[in-house]
Amino acid sequence: MDLKEKLISSFWGLxxxxxxxxxxxxxRGDAIKIFEASGFPSKKQEAWKYTSLNTLVKRDYAxxxxxxxxxxxxxxxxxxxxxxxxxxxxxxxxxxxxxxSKTTHDGMDICLLSAALxxxxxxxxxxxxxxKAASNDSLASLNTAFASEGAFVHIPKHKAVEKPIxxxxxxxxxxxxxxLQPRNLIIADENxxxxxxxxxxxxxxxxxxxxxxxxxxxxxxxxxxxxxxQNDFEEASLIDHTFIKQEKDSNCSVHTFSFGGKLIRNNxxxxxxGEHINSTLKGITIIGNKQHVDHSTMVNHNAPNCESHQxxxxxxxxxxxxxxxxxxxxxxxxxxxxxxxxxxxxxLSDNATINTKPQLEIFADDVKCSHGCTIGQLDxxxxxxxxxxxxxxxxxxxxxxxxxxxxxxxxxKIPELKQRINKLIxxxxxxxxGFHL
Amino acid sequence: MLKIxxxxxxxxxxxxxxxxxxxxxxxxxxxxxxxxxSGKSTLASVIxxxxxxxxxxxxxxxxxxxxxxxxxxxxxxxxxxxxxxYPVEIPGVSVTNFVxxxxxxxxKGRGLEDMPANEMLQKIREKSELLKIDRKFxxxxxxxxxxxxxxxxxxxxxxxxxxxxxxxxxxxxSGLDIDALRIVADGVNTLKNKExxxxxxxxxxxxxxxxxxxxxxxLYNGRIVKSGGKELALELEAKGYDWIKSDVxx
Numbered sequence: 071m072d073l074k075e076k077l078i079s080s081f082w083g084l085x086x087x088x089x090x091x092x093x094x095x096x097x098r099g100d101a102i103k104i105f106e107a108s109g110f111p112s113k114k115q116e117a118w119k120y121t122s123l124n125t126l127v128k129r130d131y132a133x134x135x136x137x138x139x140x141x142x143x144x145x146x147x148x149x150x151x152x153x154x155x156x157x158x159x160x161x162x163x164x165x166x167x168x169x170x171s172k173t174t175h176d177g178m179d180i181c182l183l184s185a186a187l188x189x190x191x192x193x194x195x196x197x198x199x200x201x202k203a204a205s206n207d208s209l210a211s212l213n214t215a216f217a218s219e220g221a222f223v224h225i226p227k228h229k230a231v232e233k234p235i236x237x238x239x240x241x242x243x244x245x246x247x248x249x250l251q252p253r254n255l256i257i258a259d260e261n262x263x264x265x266x267x268x269x270x271x272x273x274x275x276x277x278x279x280x281x282x283x284x285x286x287x288x289x290x291x292x293x294x295x296x297x298x299x300q301n302d303f304e305e306a307s308l309i310d311h312t313f314i315k316q317e318k319d320s321n322c323s324v325h326t327f328s329f330g331g332k333l334i335r336n337n338x339x340x341x342x343x344g345e346h347i348n349s350t351l352k353g354i355t356i357i358g359n360k361q362h363v364d365h366s367t368m369v370n371h372n373a374p375n376c377e378s379h380q381x382x383x384x385x386x387x388x389x390x391x392x393x394x395x396x397x398x399x400x401x402x403x404x405x406x407x408x409x410x411x412x413x414x415x416x417x418l419s420d421n422a423t424i425n426t427k428p429q430l431e432i433f434a435d436d437v438k439c440s441h442g443c444t445i446g447q448l449d450x451x452x453x454x455x456x457x458x459x460x461x462x463x464x465x466x467x468x469x470x471x472x473x474x475x476x477x478x479x480x481x482x483k484i485p486e487l488k489q490r491i492n493k494l495i496x497x498x499x500x501x502x503x504g505f506h507l
Numbered sequence: 508m509l510k511i512x513x514x515x516x517x518x519x520x521x522x523x524x525x526x527x528x529x530x531x532x533x534x535x536x537x538x539x540x541x542x543x544x545s546g547k548s549t550l551a552s553v554i555x556x557x558x559x560x561x562x563x564x565x566x567x568x569x570x571x572x573x574x575x576x577x578x579x580x581x582x583x584x585x586x587x588x589x590x591x592x593y594p595v596e597i598p599g600v601s602v603t604n605f606v607x608x609x610x611x612x613x614x615k616g617r618g619l620e621d622m623p624a625n626e627m628l629q630k631i632r633e634k635s636e637l638l639k640i641d642r643k644f645x646x647x648x649x650x651x652x653x654x655x656x657x658x659x660x661x662x663x664x665x666x667x668x669x670x671x672x673x674x675x676x677x678x679x680x681s682g683l684d685i686d687a688l689r690i691v692a693d694g695v696n697t698l699k700n701k702e703x704x705x706x707x708x709x710x711x712x713x714x715x716x717x718x719x720x721x722x723x724x725x726l727y728n729g730r731i732v733k734s735g736g737k738e739l740a741l742e743l744e745a746k747g748y749d750w751i752k753s754d755v756x757x
Contacts, residue, residue: 451595452595454557456605457578457580458556458591459588459609459665460580460612460613461609462616465612466580469597472599472600473599477599
């Protein structure tokens with residue numbers, strides 16, 4: 071039985087102990103039908119031309135989590151920003167880990183999606199928001215069909231969350247291969263402020279395939295900063311779908327740091343539904359070996375006087391491959407749109423590949439849209455300059471790479487996170503640089 | 508200190524240096540002059556270990572040790588410094604961070620510990636004052652958006668921080684106004700002592716009024732065709748290079 075059939079048949083026998091009402095059950099039924107009709111995407115589809123899921127979906131995966139695992143915090147501490155006071159919502163093999171988490175219902179809800187899906191007091195919120203931003207493509211639908219657990223964050227009007235929220239999905243490898251489908255729902259009401267750090271992490275190098283969906287809603291004047299840290303083992307693959315719906319005067323940024331994994335696909339989809347919205351999409355990718363990272367972004371400008379800024383840097387070594395597919399859609403009514411997109415890449419080896427494609431579709435006549443992509447090598451003159459000052463080749467390359475990626479880090483608002491990313495970059499480049507940018 | 512014997516070098520199969528002989532002792536200042544395309548910058552690059560140049564013949568020794576198999580960074584660790592004609596802009600790396608990294612990597616190369624932070628700070632303060640460099644300037648990205656004069660002053664600042672044995676100044680005077688020229692020359696003169704040596708590469712006599720050479724060499728067509736004292740620079744300034752060229756042909 072192939073993976074698609076296995077998923078469909080297991081859907082009907084699904085019993086994860088989370089009882090939902092008919093509203094959700096009907097939605098799931100519709101979703102599995104979409105997946106059944108369309109299946110896993112293939113390279114024949116334009117959006118998947120450069121990213122093949124063939125080897126991923128050929129494998130057999132466990133779909134049910136093993137019984138709850140408890141892990142000593144000290145063993146997994148390194149995956150947290152532990153020097154930072156924060157809320158934490160932690161899952162191990164898809165199951166909530168109460169002792170690693172720090173949730174709250176005090177003046178806001180930072181808790182579990184399973185709770186929100188089952189408790190009557192969240193019924194209205196779920197009906198207003200759940201699956202209202204996600205698209206109905208096959209993989210997002212597959213997630214919806216099985217969606218039962220993940221993070222649920224609801225920040226009420228005028229509330230600024232005083233510390234960041236860490237959402238961490240761990241996988242243990244106690245099942246040989248595992249398919250995980252976390253589902254996060256983030257809602258910031260009017261003028262609410264929230265910062266979130268999300269991470270998917272394996273404990274050992276085992277095949278895990280994560281098909282994750284996150285829906286984010288930013289109401290009027292809300293400020294949301296979302297950071298994705300992707301630094302998993304070589305056997306871990308992640309398909310991330312993040313859908314953001316923004317209302318008038320809101321501000322939302324998503325930073326994606328992709329430093330490790332077998333195959334990573336980031337579908338990042340912004341929809342602007344009011345005037346004076348600001349959307350920021352930034353990313354740094356540093357990969358080697360045969361790793362593959364694909365960023366497919368989409369910004370829907372549906373109202374006048376809005377901005378979007380995209381800045382993605384990629385550094386590819388060995389036989390690594392990268393994809394950047396950046397779509398900007400400016401509706402006829404979205405006059406005075408200011409949309410900016412940049413994708414700059416450095417290839418460190420002759421066998422590394424990047425496919426980059428900006429796609430601008432503009433139906434308004436008074437807009438400012440710019441895009442640019444570059445593919446190059448590290449500047450040889452700069453390397454010689456640095457080496458002539460006594461900086462060894464490897465460190466010089468690392469320093470230049472740092473410098474290349476620097477401006478993406480400028481907008482990271484959590485200093486501890488910035489420092490961690492700096493360290494991850496240094497580790498990734500195999501150097502110990504004695505300073506932070 | 509520096510002994511160059513019958514040095515031949517080429518780039519992309521094009522011969523540039525065709526038999527350079529040059530000996531420099533500690534405490535000396537040598538000026539290398541010559542028309543465009545004569546090989547001055549190539550000589551500087553080859554001494555510094557630029558990998559694009561192919562040394563086919565001859566040798567370069569620093570304090571009796573051959574530089575042949577040493578990389579650019581290893582040569583820097585031995586005390587070779589090149590002030591670039593066109594310093595490279597590196598956005599995203601501040602002057603201070605760059606200089607700190609360069610000093611500590613050089614120390615590491617010599618088997619020394621990192622320079623203690625307070626000593627580094629003291630040194631940065633002292634040397635930036637010497638070159639009349641504003642403190643704010645030090646936190647800017649290296650050479651990024653610097654004027655020509657600022658770039659050159661920053662080169663000499665780095666030289667002051669690294670304290671090389673052999674400093675090669677490649678057209679440090681180009682792009683400098685007279686005030687900046689004086690500051691740079693004062694800086695070089697202050698750093699000069701009996702233990703180190705300086706090679707000044709220039710087109711014009713102007714810089715040599717401030718940094719007075721012990722010897723002047725004229726490079727033409729990849730060879731040193733004439734050497735003399737500081738008067739030679741004045742003669743070149745007055746007569747141009749044509750008489751040298753015709754001398755060589757004759």
